Amino acid sequence: MKALVLSGGSGTRLRPFSHSMPKQLIPVANKPVLEHVLANIRDLGVTDVGVIVGDRAADVSRALGDGTRSGVRITYLRQESPLGLAHCVRLAREFLGDDDFVMYLGDNMLPAGIGQVAAEFTEHRPAAHVVVHKVADPSAFGVVELDSAGRVEHLVEKPRNPRSDLALIGVYFFTPAIHEAVAAIAPSSRGELEITDAVQWLVDQGAPVRATQYSGYWKDVGRVEDVLECNRVLLEGVESRVSGEVDDASVIKGPVVIEEGARVVRSLVEGPTIIGPRSVVEDSTVGPYTTLGAGCVVRGTRLDASIALDGAVITGVRRLSGSLVGREARVALGAQGPAEHRLVVGDHCRIEVTG
Template sequence: MKALVLSGGAGTRLRPFTYTTPKQLVPVANKPVLSHVLENIRDLGVREVGLVVGDRAAQIEQAIRDGSEFGLRVTYISQQAPLGLAHAVLLAADFLRDDDFVMYLGDNVFAEGLRAAAASFHQRRPDAHLVVAKVSDPTSYGVAEVGPDGTVQAVVEKPAQPRSDLAVTGAYFFTPAIHQAVRMIEPSRRGELEITDAIQHLIATGHPVTVDRYNGYWKDTGQVEDLLECNRVLLDRLSPEVDGQVDDATRTHGCVVVQEGARVTNSHLIGPVIVGAGAIVHNSRVGPYVAIGRECFIGDSTVQDCITLDGAAVRGVHQLRHSLIGRRAEVRADRRTTHRRLILGDDTQAEVPA
């Protein structure tokens, strides 16, 4: 089995970050979302990955390279415009050939992995096997309508009156039968070749389509709140590890990770917290649920439920919460009010009340 990972989306809901960084490279728990995706794929026993990339291809290639860091062989497939998931399958036909494959959206996190879904696909081998999750508002998703025998009777995109609460997530398993289906469909009203239309074509032509109900934590990290929530969930799964320097004046509680080359002095770390390699934390209260990137500086500040990307600095800011601070961004205090929330893109400077 091969894997097809889609990483060409524009990420408009995550601006200003995605003006400078592909959304798949924004980190949660100090690791890019795309790295979490590739690790899950490796855990399925897959070794060959087609990575569909758009106008940020160079940045993704620089981060992932040939995939050997993950134990994978990565082939890059260019999608010049976001013309739909089924269009990506069309582009990848020469790479996929006659192999079964898992298609995985590069901004989705499945915290417990996909091994159970893969095992179910291999055992039953339908022509499409959809990973679905129960949701409270099905009108925001593609929805799978499942019959009494467990096969999918219809896939409806964002139904006004949903007949099911099973949302189609960002992971799909296919046999080569999908290639004929994507060639048979027409672009949707938004001008894209929709994978839901291709799946519906399989159903209409008598091909078996089934589902695997995902009971673990799944999140599409397309918005800031989603990233912060996902960061909290993945931080809760870390194990304590201190490879950097923590002085005797620093107190730690709960799960604390201090990576090699990081220094923490005269501070209070309340886990779960991760301090990235080369970062400095001084005279600050950090946590819970904080991920500090590589080479960051946190000084004379109180930080909670935040992600600071590599090279960011927070100086003299009290009660910084629920915030996402971009690479090399700097936040300074002007000491006039209390609690604040910030969403700062890369290379930004901001002054806030201390």
């Protein structure tokens, strides 16, 4: 089996961050979303991975390299414009050959993994096996309708009047039968080759198509709120590890990771929290549910339920909560005012807030 990971898309809901980095590289628990995806794929025993990239190809390849760090072999496949998920399958035809494969959208987080779905696909080996989840607003997703026996009967992309609350969540298992399907379909009204149309073509041809309702935690990290929520969920599994320096005037409470080269000085760090390598926490309270990337500085600040990306500096803020602070951004004390703030600060910004 091979894997096809989709890492294109503009990430409009994550602006300003997606202006300067692919949304798939936003860190959750201090690791880019794509690295979590590759870990789930590797856990299936799949090591041959094609990664579809777009305009941000250089950023993605710089972050993932050849896949060695993640225990896989990566082949990068360039999609010049976003022409749909089924177009990605067409584009990867030579790479995929006649192998079965898992297709995984690179902005989806499934911390519990997809091992059970993979086992079901291997046991039954239908032409396609989709993963679904009940959602409150199915009109924002590809929607699946099942027959009385639980078989896939109908699929439609972003319907105005959904007849089911089962949404496709970005993980698909395919046999080579999908290649005939994507060759047979035409672009939708959106101008894209929809994977839902390709799977529907298989259904219409009488090919077996199965679905698994995913019972674990799932999140499409398309919005800042989703990133922060997912960060909180993953931090629940953190185990304490102190590789950096903690002075005698500091207190560590709960599960906290302090990476090599990090320093905690006259501060309280409440877990679950991760302090990244070479970061400095001084005269501050950090956590719970907080991650600092590499080379961050937090001084004279109360910071909780937040993510600070590499190189962020936060100084003199009485309380910052539920915030996402970009790479190399600066948040500092301004005039006096309300005691708590919530910020979404893009890369390289400079912000002054009230104390």
